[in-house]
Amino acid sequence: GAVVSQHPSRVICKSGTSVKIECRSLDFQATTMFWYRQFPKQSLMLMATSNEGSKATYEQGVEKDKFLINHASLTLSTLTVTSAHPEDSSFYICSASRGAPNEKLFFGSGTQLSVL
Amino acid sequence: EDKVVQSPLSLVVHEGDTVTLNCSYEVTNFRSLLWYKQEKKAPTFLFMLTSSGIEKKSGRLSSILDKKELFSILNITATQTGDSAIYLCALFFYNQGGKLIFGQGTELSVKP
Numbered sequence: 001g002a003v004v005s006q007h008p009s010r011v012i013c014k015s016g017t018s019v020k021i022e023c024r025s026l027d028f029q030a031t032t033m034f035w036y037r038q039f040p041k042q043s044l045m046l047m048a049t050s051n052e053g054s055k056a057t058y059e060q061g062v063e064k065d066k067f068l069i070n071h072a073s074l075t076l077s078t079l080t081v082t083s084a085h086p087e088d089s090s091f092y093i094c095s096a097s098r099g100a101p102n103e104k105l106f107f108g109s110g111t112q113l114s115v116l
Numbered sequence: 117e118d119k120v121v122q123s124p125l126s127l128v129v130h131e132g133d134t135v136t137l138n139c140s141y142e143v144t145n146f147r148s149l150l151w152y153k154q155e156k157k158a159p160t161f162l163f164m165l166t167s168s169g170i171e172k173k174s175g176r177l178s179s180i181l182d183k184k185e186l187f188s189i190l191n192i193t194a195t196q197t198g199d200s201a202i203y204l205c206a207l208f209f210y211n212q213g214g215k216l217i218f219g220q221g222t223e224l225s226v227k228p
Contacts (some may be wrong), residue, residue: 032213043122043204043221044159049213057213093158101214103148107158 004096006108013084014116021079021111023094029074030096038091050077084115120219128225133195137222139205140187146207149181149188154202195226
């Protein structure tokens, strides 16, 4: 089946640094990928829709200048948390579907970000 | 704002019990409602519901959607410790690029 690879799985960084998270579709092309954030004991909150070759669409309340999304190819989307602060510590996870939008979404394994 | 509400938020039961998890929503312009199980990392797909009143079953799990009353339930019979997880329901919006909007989740803990 289709696989979405997400790296790194875990990252610890100092406050003020930037962290890049990669999401790759390994055996299919994904024109659209989604980025979610999940705080402990809470649900997945959609942050943004990443569109290949165009600007990402951010959900209300998500700072586009803080969470930079780049979808330069059909198999790779990156999320960069700029100037990370402890409150950005969270579980970040991406998803993608093969072809046109459909319910068969493949999730990455997630990235646990801890900002000290 | 799209809103998906799950209840209860957490539940502790003993092995062998039957549980019913609820998911209610306020919007109607979605294409399908999905149930996922999340243990540690990525959610695992359980069910996709598009039509009202048709029960989906998979082993001890079953689910149904009521589009008139705007809710769905997930039933788990004869629970096992391996059922311990967070159960998420989500609405799939085809006309918004295929995004999923999740409920808060129900944390189920099954004690031996």
